[in-house]
Amino acid sequence: MTGWTRIEGRATALPVENIDTDQLIPARFMSTPRSEGYGDFLLYDMRHGDDGQPDPEFALNRPEAKGARILITRRNFGAGSSREAAVYALVDAGIQVVIAPSFGDIFSSNAINNGLLPARLDAEVVEVLLAACAVDLTVDLESLMITGPGVSFAFELDPVWRQKLINGWDDIDLTLAHADEIAAFAEDRKERAPWVWPAPVQG
Amino acid sequence: MTPRTMLDKLWDSHEILTREDGASLLWVDRHFVHEGSHHAFAKIAERGMKVRHPELTFGVADHYVPTHGTAASPDIARMIRTLSENTARHGIELFGVGDPRQGIVHVSGPEQGVTLPGLLIVCGDSHTATHGALGAYSFGIGATEVAHVLATQTIWQNKPRRMRLAVEGELAPGVGAKDIALNWISLLGADGARGHAIEYTGSAVRGLSVEGRLTLCNLSIEGGARSGMVPPDEVTLAWIKGRPYAPSGAQWARACDSFLALAPDAGAEYDREATLDAAEIAPIVTWGTSPEEALPITGRVPDPARARTEAEAKRISDSLDYMGLKPGQSLTDTQVDQIFIGSCTNGRIEDLRSAAAVLRGRKAVVPGLISPGSAQIKQQAEAEGLDKIFTEAGLEWVDSGCSMCVGMNGDLVAAGKRCASTTNRNFRGRQGKGARTHLMSPAMAAAAAVTGHLTDARPLLEGRL
Incomplete structure (x- = not known):
């Protein structure tokens, strides 16, 4: 994963609460290998009409949403299933920042692990941005500011996640540097709670 | 010593180290994988890595398994087969299709005694908090994290805030754990407990069977909580005793002491508290x-x-x-x-x-x-x-x-x-x-x-x- 500190791009509005991960990517697409790309699955059932054709009225299908890198939406975005595929769908569709008043916890962790920023802003501020869309915004991880024509807002982000997005860290490499401490911990755990290592099953 | 909550105790007993920025590296006692874990197995395969602790990893076929005999499509059959191949390749025990231990991961795990109090349990499934009903610290994770756990048996976490949700009094006949859960979620919101680990307590929770507690903890994520848990008591111990993977013999008595010690200390402080009146729940x-x-x-x-x-x-x-x-x-x-x-x-x-x-x-x-x-x-x-x-x-x-x-x-x-x-x-x-x-x-x-x-x-x- 490559790190980043600043993104400038088109923001598009999706003024809907509770967009859960089942909507972000319906379950039927999830047996697809990632190498095939998940962008076309993003919000599939919201984007398409009953006839299977793209709904031209849907926010993300409108011409002004083309090339959008920032999605602005309402509370509880990404609630539900732990499917990381929901993040793959956003990232593969070109989205790098989602702005909302609140996010599902697991979604947020998955987002950070894929370089996608879940930026939290107060609901009132989100409404201001929604009303201004489509608009070009700059999102800066150093200053934790979102700026656009005539507007500027500070957003919240956990410091650990901020560092991770900026550095593009790979957790496995970081963790393997602590291999000795982990091994010592495992030995100690075995002594204190030997039942953690299940005995061969009887019968 | 400062009185500790149940989360504090579980956290302390799994924390390997804390990084300068505040993130903790936690030891994982149990890792459940299912058909959806294919992304994570592919990730470690790309790096040529092995599963670090296959003996602490359990596979369960559940999301795609047929309920009417045969898989509904070749894609669905492939998902089930891929899980069998991945678990066999890495020496992971599998409760697969046709196995008498097969079931939904959050049902089979507790039922087989693979889930125990005091364990840190993760699974690439958002309903993993279910296992907290037995006194485990358990939470759902995404594919990148599943790969990390497969490779290292650890996970980086920020400590959630501590929430105590008490349900006091007696439930009316015909009212159960599902109603308690939907009740608090409707009151606090689907993101109401975001960032928190919930400790369920109160006489109505203590009065629930383990099955009821599993239902209650299962739905924690639907209110946005990272995890949910119930302090182990005699009801918990009686339910676990004798299950295939549970400790037995001399180890059982020692384990019981350790399980019961997970209850929060008197005077432990929470970041947030909420109380429901059981009698008012319909x-x-x-x-x-x-x-x-x-x-x-x-x-x-x-x-x-x-x-x-x-x-x-x-x-x-x-x-x-x-x-x-x-x-x-x-x-x-x-x-x-x-x-x-x-x-x-x-x-x-x-x-x-x-x-x-x-x-x-x-x-x-x-x-x-x-x-x-x-x-x-x-x-x-x-x-x-x-x-x-x-x-x-x-x-x-x-x-x-x-x-x-x-x-x-x-x-x-x-x-x-x-x-x-x-x-x-x-x-x-x-x-x-x-x-x-x-x-x-x-x-x-x-x-x-x-x-x-x-x-x-x-x-x-x-x-x-």
């Missing part, structure tokens, strides 16, 4: 497309015109449109097309008994599917004759799996159809594209089967509990 059903959109069965569907904000009005009106409901209509005036009883939320033996109490000697007027949470539960239910009650009522009794809760195995609700369901998510399209889901307890789903509309189960349970 059977609850959802009317909308988020678990927070839930009301007592005696209530009426809300009116967007009375919403506090424009965003809320839009949410309510979108939900009503999708669900095909009118503002202000009585919930009990809602006709259903079918019912589903099962899932990691409500597929346990007590759930089936409670549905059977309503269905005994009665006929369903709509079709329905009943899928036990595990192969073992299926066997037990059949030994108790519950399957006969279901099939004589006209409902379909099938094999165990996630089935119609998540719609991945081909058990789907058709577009526009309305399902009374004991599952955990009434999200748009969750049970199938265009499907309309109402969440409720097993007794309530059984009552809906008997009357053909959303129904208060309590009168139908009179003299039967």
Whole structure:
């Protein structure tokens, strides 16, 4: 994963609460290998009409949403299933920042692990941005500011996640540097709670 | 020493180190994988890595398994096969299709004694908090994290905030754990407990069976909580004792001391506290497309015109449109097309008994599917004759799996159809594209089967509990 500190791009509005991960990517697409790309699955059932054709009225299908890198939406975005595929769908569709008043916890962790920023802003501020869309915004991880024509807002982000997005860290490499401490911990755990290592099953 | 909460104790006993920026590296005692873990296995394969502790990793086939004999499509069969191949390649024990230990991961894990108090348990599934009912610290993770756990048996975490949710008093007959959960989620919101780990407590929680506690903890994520847990007590110990992977012999006594010591210390402080009065909880059903959109069965569907904000009005009106409901209509005036009883939320033996109490000697007027949470539960239910009650009522009794809760195995609700369901998510399209889901307890789903509309189960349970 490559790190980043600043993104400038088109923001598009999706003024809907509770967009859960089942909507972000319906379950039927999830047996697809990632190498095939998940962008076309993003919000599939919201984007398409009953006839299977793209709904031209849907926010993300409108011409002004083309090339959008920032999605602005309402509370509880990404609630539900732990499917990381929901993040793959956003990232593969070109989205790098989602702005909302609140996010599902697991979604947020998955987002950070894929370089996608879940930026939290107060609901009132989100409404201001929604009303201004489509608009070009700059999102800066150093200053934790979102700026656009005539507007500027500070957003919240956990410091650990901020560092991770900026550095593009790979957790496995970081963790393997602590291999000795982990091994010592495992030995100690075995002594204190030997039942953690299940005995061969009887019968 | 400062009095500690249950989360504090579990956290302290798994923390390997803390980084300067505040992130903790935690030791993982148990890792459950399922068909959906294929992304993570692919990630470690790309790096040429092995599973670090296969003996602490368990595979369970559940999300895609057929409930009617054979896999519904070649893609679905491939998902199940890939799990078998990945677990075999890495020497991971698998509770696969046809294995008597197979079931939904959050049902089989506890049932086999793989889940124990005091363990840190992760799984690439958001309902992993279920295992907290036995006193484990458990939470759902995404594919990148699953790969990390496979490779290192550890996970980086920020400590969640501590929340105490007390349910005091006595539940009325016909009211259970599902109603407690939907009640607090409807009060606090689907993101109400975001960032928190919930410790459930109070006399009504202590009075729940382990099955009920599993249901309660299972739904923690639907209120946004990272995890949910119940302090182990004698009820917990009696339930675990003798299960295949549980400690035995001399180790059992030592383990029991350690399990009981997980209860929060007197005077431990929480970041947030909430209390519910058990006596005020009625059977609850959802009317909308988020678990927070839930009301007592005696209530009426809300009116967007009375919403506090424009965003809320839009949410309510979108939900009503999708669900095909009118503002202000009585919930009990809602006709259903079918019912589903099962899932990691409500597929346990007590759930089936409670549905059977309503269905005994009665006929369903709509079709329905009943899928036990595990192969073992299926066997037990059949030994108790519950399957006969279901099939004589006209409902379909099938094999165990996630089935119609998540719609991945081909058990789907058709577009526009309305399902009374004991599952955990009434999200748009969750049970199938265009499907309309109402969440409720097993007794309530059984009552809906008997009357053909959303129904208060309590009168139908009179003299039967």
